[in-house]
Each structure stands twice: as C-alpha cells, then as structure tokens.
Amino acid sequence: MTTHGVQAALKETWFAAGLAPRALDHLAELGRLVEIPAGTAVVQEGRPCDVLGLVISGRIALRLAVPGGQDRTILTVHPGDVYGWSAVLPQPIATSTGVAVVDSTAVVFDGDALREGLAGDCELAAALFERLLVSVSRRLVATRTQLLDLYRGGASPW
C-alpha cells in the first residue's frame, strides 16, 4: 500500500478526517495499512503497546482478563476509531487485549516512530492528541455508563 493509499484510507475515518493536508501527509507517511484476520490479537493487556491502530474496516474487541474466569469484552472498536492508544504514552503498556473478531483492516503506526514523529511536528501532534482525547473520552463516558448498569432489572413495586 502506498502512502497515497494510506492517506485515502485515513480520510475515510472520522478520526483523521479534517486533518490539515500537511499533517495528513505526515501521518500517512508514518502509517501502513494492514489486514488483520479474525482471531488475531493486535495488542496484549499488560504488555508493551508498540502500535497505535486506526480501524478502517472490521471490528476489534478490547478484552480484560478476569483471573479464574472468562475474558470480558468491554468495548469493540469500529471503523474510524483507534486501538493501542497507549502507544503514544511515555511508558506504552496496553490496558486491554485487542482481538479482531472479524477480518479487519487498520492503519497501524509504530509506537516509537509515531512518538518521534509527533515530537518533531507540533501541528500533527496537536491534531492527533485532540483526536485521541475525543476517542478516549468517548470510551470513558461509555465505561461510566456501563458501570451504571442501566439495563439491570432491579426490584419493582409491581
């Protein structure tokens, strides 16, 4: 896949849509489009998170291990959203295991190269971190809502 192809894929996502042309060029240079067969683990909870992935198609399930029990899927990542966002942190450790539940494609960014690239490109860094914040805050809101367990039955006067 050429940089041009990566750029075209990025433009189709809400995450990268609206990036300034120069920032988009730079981001596309840092990424590569990969195919992820169903069942493939893309990041592992507790292990170094060495890639940031932007899902182009398919679905990635984020799972937490429950010692002595079954893994729980706590979120699925859909086209336009990211997995492995810990890759941009100074100490990149994955907070969940990401598994493709269907055949998927993603633009992936090597963590070291991405951090280095962002350190030298303030414009791209500002735009990317803003989008990551949107994504992370969106799933934080989701997690809070899930904690409320709104669909739990509970007792009734009747």
Next chain:
Amino acid sequence: MVTAASSFLPRAEIGRLFDALSADGRRIIGPTVADGAVIYDELAAPADLPTGWETDTAPGSYRLRETGADRSFDYVLPVTSWKRYTHPAFVPLTRSRRDGAQVLVEPVADDPPQLAFVGVRACEIAALGIQERVMRAGPLGDADHVGRRTAALVVAVECAAATSTCFCTSMVTGPEVGGGADLVLAELDEGFVVRSGSPAGADLLATLDLRPAAPAEVERTTAQVAAVRAGIGEPVAAEGLPERLRAALDSPRWEQVAERCLACANCTLVCPTCFCTSVGVASDLDGLEASTQRQWDSCFSQGFGRVAGDANFRPKVKDRYRQWLTHKFSTWYDQFGSSGCVGCGRCVAWCPVGIDVREELAAIAPATAPRGPIPWPPAPAAGHAPAALAVVEPARHVAATITSVTPETADTVTFRLATTDPELLAARPGQFVMVELPAFAAPPISISRIRPDGLDLTIRSAGPATAAIIALGAGAQVALRGPLGRGWPVESAIGRDVLIVAGGVGLAPLRPVIEAVLAERPRFGAVRLFLGARTPADRLFVAEMNALAGRADLEVAEIVDRAGPEWLGQVGIVTHLFDQATWDGSRATAFICGPERMMQATASVLRGRGVDPKAIWVTLERNMACGVGTCGHCQLGPFFVCRDGPVFSIDELGTAFGREGL
C-alpha cells in the same frame, strides 16, 4: 357579601334550617368540637355546633379558646376539610376473583350519600371547585367524586374572624363568599343573614319563610367580612408566582426546608385540594378473591415516586417538598388552570415543625426575583393531543386470555393475549395497559404488538405482581384496563427518515412502531434501528431482529454493554452505534425507549447530529397507578406522564427531562 335580597334567621330558630336540610333524609355534616379541635362530622342538632369557641392558630400551633359568646362560627377552620366527604380517604374500586383460569374484575360503585355541608367557608368553596376540576379532568370524570359532589348541598358561612395562618386574600378565594354555595349564612350575635346561591338554595330558603334582612343587618355582616379581609392583608405575593417558582427549581432553600421537614405528609392530608391516592389491594389467603380501594397517599411518601429497577424519582425530602410546593403554586395552573392552594392555612397550622408555606414562598420565589428561563414550555405542544382518554373508563376491565407464552430472557416473557374488545384492539403504538391479577397491584405494561385478534405484552418479572403474572401459562386470563396514554406519533415521521433507538426492555414498546413503519415502508425515508442490551442473553425478540437485519430496506445495529469472548458483535453503549455516523439527522424523526439516562444520552447525540428536538420522542417511566391522571403518582413538572405521555418529545419536556428529583 350578603345582598339586600337576604333574609334573616333568628339564632333561636337555626333548628328550622337543620330540619329543612334533613327533611328528605339528607345527613348534615358540619363543624363540631372533638378531641380539642373543631372537625367536620355528622351533626344531629344545632347544639353540636362549636358555639362559644374560637380558634387561634400559628405555624405548628392550633388552640381552641372559649369565648362565652353564643356565636357558632367564630372558629376559623376545622382540622379536616370537606374532601373527607367528596374525596374520602378510602373508596372501594373493584372486586375480583380467579375461578380456575378465569379472572373477573368488577367495578364497585356505591350510591353517593345525600349530605348537606354546613359551615363551608369561601376558601373551602374554592377548594371544592378545584378538586372538582381535578376529578373531572378526564373525559368521564371520577364517577365517585362527581356523584358525591352532585349529591351535596353547600351551606356556606361568611368568615367573621381570621387567624394568623389565613391567606385567602392572596389566593383570591375569600374571605367573601362568591358563587358555589346553595345557601350563604352571615352570622350576627342575634342570628343569621341568609341568602340563596342556587335554585336548590332558593327552594330551601322559601320553605323557611323568613323575614327579609334589615339593611343594617346586611351592612353589619358586610363590615364583618371587610374587617376580616383587612386583618389578613396580602401575606403572599401571588402575582407571577407560578413563573417565579419555575425559575427557582435550583434554589438552595429546598435543601434548607428539607432539613426541617419531617415528610410526615400532614400538610397534604389536611390540605383541602391535595388529591393524590394509591390503590390498596386486599385478598383472601389463597389470593382467589380480592378487592381494591383507592386510598389517600401523599407526594411526601418515600415510595410515591418509586418505579421498577429500584429507582425512585423523588428519593430526597428536598425533591418531595419541591414537588409539593411547585405543584400547588405553579404546575397546577398548567394542569387545571388555577392555583392548587386556596390560602386556608391548614398546612401551616398542622405542620408539626411549623414550616410556614408563606415564608418558604417568599424565600424561594421572592416577588423581586428576576423571571428566569422556565424549565419546560408553558403548555404541551399542539398537534399531538391526548386521545386515549376519550374512550377509557377508569374502572373498565376486560378479561383477556393468554394464548401463548414466549420466553425472551431469563426473567422476561411475551404473552400473546386474545381479546375481542374493540378499544383494546384499537390500541396505538406506545400505549400501555394495566394488567390486573386478583390480589396484586396492577402494573402498567407497554403493548409490544397490536394484532387483529389481540395484543402482545412483554413482561419482566421484577416484583410480586409481575412474577405472578409471568408464571401464568397459556389458557389463563388476566384483566386489562386500557389502552392508556399517548402513543408514538408514527404518522409524524411519514416522508422522513426514521431512527429507532431501544435500550433493554425498551424495545418492547418500540416494536409496534417498527411494525407500523414497515407496514407502510414506502412512505418513510431511511429506517435505522439501533438496539442496546445488557448482555447478549438479555436481547429481546432475537429471531425477529435477526430477520429484520437481513432486510435491505432498513439498517439494524445492535450493541451490548458487556459480553464474553464468544460474542462477536458490538460491545459498548448504544450511542456508539451512531455517534460517528455520517447521515444527516435533520430529516429524521427519532423514537427512543430505555432507561432515562440512556434516553438523555441518545437525545443529546441526536441533537448533535441535527435531529430537531420536536422530532425526538421518548417514552418515560413513572409510577403510573391510575393511568388517567388522577392519582398523582406519575407527575413530572406540569405533566401527568400516564395521561399526557408516556410519549413526549424532548422539546415538550424541556429541562424537566432527566432533571434530578422531578
């Protein structure tokens, strides 16, 4: 005010009035002294009147004092009000029994007692009128109330004294008696100036054959009541009060008054207009025979706002005090066109901690307060008026037979019910029915399918009644009352895109919308269905939804809150299904049902996507006990959710939607 056409009844001859009132077997109810207070009770003779007593009241204080005078009406107000007779504390509603699989529910209706109310004050006449408007608010009215009120003669008495808790002048209900009475008495030391206020009163007065009242006698009564008015003054700044209160929903004073309020409900019990009730159920030990009765309740009760899911919409005393005060002085206007307070002051005197409603109003909504934005529109939006009320008789129950039972989840089943009742068969998407099984309080259940020969009801076992109902098998009967409420305005979406967002069992009331839209699919634009559930095992109508997902003419997406690794579908919250979508919401009408917080989040995302708030419809859950807007449980600001909803646009609800404590 007594007019020149008045007559004069000497004090010694008041027994003649009693005789005339009771000549046709009518019982006389009036003031009498009992247990250190004046109460309303049956009077056998004039000697039962509180002659020689006056009352002295203050916040949290009520005292009787002997005057030594011969006057009978110098007390100000009895503890109890006339609602004890027009809206009694207990009214039988139904008798029901189970006979094998059959269920029979019959309304109970007693002939109203023929009563004469003696000693009714101006503020109390206003209270009778207000209660009558409340109880007649439905198309058929409350038959019990209408019967009792129609059967009662009202003999009013002009106030000759006021006490410190009176504020009828502010509420424009007194002290002068205007209309609404059959006879009006004005007491002087030597007797009563009497005038008629109705044809029945005129007939009664004619039988007494009294001499005309002298002008001087009339003038003295006029001066008496004028002195009362001057003595009361204007304790409450009533002008603009409804608007000021609406703008003060976040006043810190609510917390302060809640620290003093015991939530004992005394204020609502002594109030002559408070009308909230619950339905009590009594049964034999095996639950085969039962009866229900309507009984006084109070918005101050802890469980008054309780609904399924361990939820309570007014859990704090602050919430309940705010509900009571804002209802009385603000939202009552929206509901019934008047204040709910007549200024009698009973709530002030009988509050055990002396909370003075006048003082609270002045603190919460002072006359000088700026008129802030109001939390909801002043009246429900036009064009979507309640319709179901026009055909529903509150006590009408129809037996329906369960023809099949489909388990949906571990605790939820769908009943297919057969009925030939034309009203039930004419139900519209979004309406609900009360499902009665003898010995259990009837739960409100949304209709999950409307068929030519019956209805489907999808019921989750969450309490004693729903557990007993879902334990029934095919062939058993339940009694239905309905259809009730305002349904989804599916017709408003014709020519537009349709968004249907369901959370959990919220899919049940939306299924008729889906079916109505698909029945006329070409008349709608794009149709998108978004389904949320707790886990994969908690999804409703799985086979049906899978079949819909296979259709090319609609989009179906589902998501669950949590799942094991075997679930390959989407996990997250329902808004994740569309918050990053690219479709244009400006052409869409949305129908949403689920927990209120889920609906808030969904509505917020949809507004962000350009959907007009007038086209975002939600259905609210509240404690709907009567279903016709007379028990008071389901109030939300100016709305009775059972009658005005349960379907509302978020534009109609304004900031009342999702507001804590309302």
